[in-house]
Amino acid sequence: xxxQLLFYELVTPIxxxxxxxxxxxxxxxxxxxxxxxxxxxxIPEFLLAAQEYPxxxxxxxxxxxxxxxxxxxxxAGLFVNDKGWDARYVPAFVRRxxxxxxxxxxxxxxxxxxxxxxxxxxxxxxxxxxxxDNGERTAYLSRMLDFVNAYQTEHQRTRAFGRxxxxxxxLEPHEARVTRPGGGQSALSGFHVVNREKLRELPADKLAELxxxxxxxxxxxxxxxxxxxxxxVARLPAAEAA
Numbered sequence: 083x084x085x086q087l088l089f090y091e092l093v094t095p096i097x098x099x100x101x102x103x104x105x106x107x108x109x110x111x112x113x114x115x116x117x118x119x120x121x122x123x124x125i126p127e128f129l130l131a132a133q134e135y136p137x138x139x140x141x142x143x144x145x146x147x148x149x150x151x152x153x154x155x156x157x158a159g160l161f162v163n164d165k166g167w168d169a170r171y172v173p174a175f176v177r178r179x180x181x182x183x184x185x186x187x188x189x190x191x192x193x194x195x196x197x198x199x200x201x202x203x204x205x206x207x208x209x210x211x212x213x214x215d216n217g218e219r220t221a222y223l224s225r226m227l228d229f230v231n232a233y234q235t236e237h238q239r240t241r242a243f244g245r246x247x248x249x250x251x252x253l254e255p256h257e258a259r260v261t262r263p264g265g266g267q268s269a270l271s272g273f274h275v276v277n278r279e280k281l282r283e284l285p286a287d288k289l290a291e292l293x294x295x296x297x298x299x300x301x302x303x304x305x306x307x308x309x310x311x312x313x314x315v316a317r318l319p320a321a322e323a324a
Contacts (some may be wrong), residue, residue: 087182088115088118088121088175089114089115089117089118089179090179090180090182090197091197091199092197092198092199093182093184093195093196093197093198094195094196094197094198095184095193095194095195096193096194096195096196096213096223098214098217101196101213101214102213102214102217103205103206103207103212103214104203104204104205104207104212104213104214105203105204105206105207105208105209105210105211105212105213106180106196106200106202106203106204106210106211106213106222107202107203107204107209107210107211108202108210109177109179109180109202110166110202111166111201111202112161112162112166112167112176113162113201114179114200114201115159115162115176115179116158116159116162117157117158117159118152118159119151119152119153119154119155119156119157119158119159119270120149120150120151120152120153121149121150121152121173121175121176122147122148122149122150122173122175122237122240123137123148123149123150123173123174123175123240124148124174124233124236124237124239124240125236125239125240125243125300126236127171127173127174128148128299128300128303128304129303130170130171131150131171131173131307132303132304132306132307132310133170133171133307133310134150134169134170134171134310134313135150135151135152135169135173135307135310136150136151136258136307136308136310136311136314137149137150137151137303137304137307138151138256138273138274138275138304138308139244139247139253139273139274139275139276139304140272140273140274141248141253141274142244144245144248144249145241145244145245145248146244146245146247146248146253146274147241147244148240148243148244148304149273150173151258151270151273151310151311151314153314153321154258154260154268154270154314154318155268158321160314160317160318160321161317174233174236175233177229178226178229178230178233179197179200180196180197180200180202180203181194181195181196181197181226181227181229181230182194182195182196182197182230183195183230183231183234192231192234194226194227194230196213211223243297243300246295246297247276247297247301250280250281250284250288251280252276252277252280252281252284253274253275253276253277254274254275254276254277254280255271255273255274256271256273256274256275257269257270257271258270258271258311260314260315260318262318263318263319275304275305275308276301276304276305278305281301
């Protein structure tokens with residue numbers, strides 16, 4: 083398959099006939115995500131992710147998609163180094179790798195897949211956790227299936243929040259400008275943030291709905307996370323030196 087889902091390269095449905103002897107070692111090398119400057123985040127991640135990354139929104143039709151900004155350059159993030167992932171919280175989108183769901187055309191059926199290009203895979207089954215044992219799914223594979231399934235459930239909840247937010251009319255285009263350590267400037271654009279004034283001007287019933295559904299908390303976590311752009315700037319000297 084062609085490259086999809088950011089850093090996934092060779093996504094293949096997991097099957098006993100093909101993967102009977104395969105195993106997966108713990109992910110310690112995050113170089114697969116080094117060329118990614120943002121990843122989607124789901125509702126349960128806002129609290130922890132907002133402590134590390136700027137959380138902003140991209141627009142997909144009538145839906146606002148929350149993403150964590152990882153870097154200022156299109157093809158480079160600032161959280162991957164030779165020791166692993168350099169942050170206390172690793173986004174679930176990254177943690178579920180190399181597993182992912184593929185969906186049928188009608189969106190009703192999901193199939194667990196694996197990125198066969200992942201360097202943590204051992205096709206002989208000598209290292210890591212095996213996917214199958216005596217023709218049956220292992221406890222490890224069951225845990226991964228549960229994790230990806232839970233992620234998919236939260237993804238759907240997040241989409242509902244995104245539709246609500248986009249419909250409020252409080253989002254506005256934003257741009258992050260940065261001065262490079264070696265001189266010169268660059269800008270990261272193409273994302274949206276909540277305008278505080280427009281938020282305050284919402285009718286009382288709309289504000290009450292946001293509070294009742296916990297959407298207000300998510301919005302304010304997003305606004306607080308914008309201060310993390312300064313943390314990204316602080317990472318630039320080390321990243322450019324490397």
